[in-house]
Amino acid sequence: MKKLFVFFLVLFLFFLTVSSKKQPNTEFVWNKFKKKFNRNYDPLEESKRFAIFQDNLRLIKKHNNNPSHGFKLGINQFADLTNEEYQKKYLFKYNSDEKKYLKQEKVYDQKNLKNVPDSLDLRQDGMVTPIQDMGQCEGCWSFAIIAAIEGCVAKETDQLIKLSEQELIDCDYYPIIGQKGCNSGSTFKGMDWIIDNGGVTSLENYPYVGYTNNCGGTGGSVSTITGYHQVINTEDSVKTALFDEGPLLCTVDAHTYKFQLYKGGLFYDSNCSAKKSDLNHSMTIVGYGSDTFSNSDNDYDSPSDKYWIVKNSWGTTFGDDGYIYMSRGSNNCGILTETYYPSGCSLV
Incomplete structure (x- = not known):
């Protein structure tokens, strides 16, 4: 029983590692965005903007994964803004x-x-x-x-x-x-x-x-x-x-x-x-x-x-x-x- 538990634990950790490699490193992308668009925030604002940025990344990924769309979304200077702020x-x-x-x-x-x-x-x-x-x-x-x-x-x-x-x-x-x-x-x-x-x-x-x-x-x-x-x-x-x-x-x-x-x-x-x-x-x-x-x-x-x-x-x-x-x-x-x-x- 113990061997079976260890086997499934190893298997779980393996799939977790593989899955994590497939996920985009949002913090790395976030730092590239800040550098490209010269963004500097205080710590509280940084946390808020990063959360908005992650939400926009999810919208971008969901849209781009749909083959019925004839256009692509991407990271631009508005990616740290909510849609309401952009408007x-x-x-x-x-x-x-x-x-x-x-x-x-x-x-x-x-x-x-x-x-x-x-x-x-x-x-x-x-x-x-x-x-x-x-x-x-x-x-x-x-x-x-x-x-x-x-x-x-x-x-x-x-x-x-x-x-x-x-x-x-x-x-x-x-x-x-x-x-x-x-x-x-x-x-x-x-x-x-x-x-x-x-x-x-x-x-x-x-x-x-x-x-x-x-x-x-x-x-x-x-x-x-x-x-x-x-x-x-x-x-x-x-x-x-x-x-x-x-x-x-x-x-x-x-x-x-x-x-x-x-x-x-x-x-x-x-x-x-x-x-x-x-x-x-x-x-x-x-x-x-x-x-x-x-x-x-x-x-x-x-x-x-x-x-x-x-x-x-x-x-x-x-x-x-x-x-x-x-x-x-x-x-x-x-x-x-x-x-x-x-x-x-x-x-x-």
């Missing part, structure tokens, strides 16, 4: 005020549609500047505007010039109407300001600092616009607008943990909303395509193997080197609900 720090509440310089809603006819290619990547056409990181500043509205104007100016002049998000954050600062700098703002009100101001300056003239500062030292405007158009929210119209006009501003519902921890692949989340009132994060659509992220049977949870290429402002540690590939064909997360492009783009 509070990086998303905004939608504001539906009147648009001052909005031209007509753009509808594209059949003639336009016939010219549109099956895939388009404006990065390859010299219309997209490198990914930036807005840091702790909730200034996605300014990054979306500037990326769209940079692309529009490049299309019109063949010159891709990096413009200043910081000028918008500092100078279009009117909290009474919702323009709160690094505490959120409106994309169309930002474009209104650029038109009224006679343009926006370059990043070189007005560098990004990542917090709301006093307006000044712009060095003069570099480029301007005369208006902006809303694109009717159909896939064909948005594809044609990208091809004819250049990068488009969009605003999506990014509140889910899957968006928070997105790493790559074709993003589709049935838990996000397409309602205008639920939109909370602005980005820039810079192209579209299909097939890259799906297998031949298309057995992923996305209803489509087609995607939009979307430029974000959370640095290259988010998503696929700073980009998110959003499912095309279902207005997932409201990506088509409100899309705009600047018009009359020129160098000053």
Whole structure:
């Protein structure tokens, strides 16, 4: 009996050892995360953040182990935040005020549609500047505007010039109407300001600092616009607008943990909303395509193997080197609900 007990004890310890080797060393991963993202906590906060990090690791592992998902989650700069904290720090509440310089809603006819290619990547056409990181500043509205104007100016002049998000954050600062700098703002009100101001300056003239500062030292405007158009929210119209006009501003519902921890692949989340009132994060659509992220049977949870290429402002540690590939064909997360492009783009 004693020998049998010893045998089972040895067997149990063997399987325990093997099992432990299969488990990820979360403390090692945690230390790598802290080093990569320069995290320093006091002992009490460290314990709290480590527990949150472990919870997020479990979500990542559970999602990635499901073969029906067409995209992956991963560790990024938001991995030590609860979903509630992420929403509070990086998303905004939608504001539906009147648009001052909005031209007509753009509808594209059949003639336009016939010219549109099956895939388009404006990065390859010299219309997209490198990914930036807005840091702790909730200034996605300014990054979306500037990326769209940079692309529009490049299309019109063949010159891709990096413009200043910081000028918008500092100078279009009117909290009474919702323009709160690094505490959120409106994309169309930002474009209104650029038109009224006679343009926006370059990043070189007005560098990004990542917090709301006093307006000044712009060095003069570099480029301007005369208006902006809303694109009717159909896939064909948005594809044609990208091809004819250049990068488009969009605003999506990014509140889910899957968006928070997105790493790559074709993003589709049935838990996000397409309602205008639920939109909370602005980005820039810079192209579209299909097939890259799906297998031949298309057995992923996305209803489509087609995607939009979307430029974000959370640095290259988010998503696929700073980009998110959003499912095309279902207005997932409201990506088509409100899309705009600047018009009359020129160098000053």
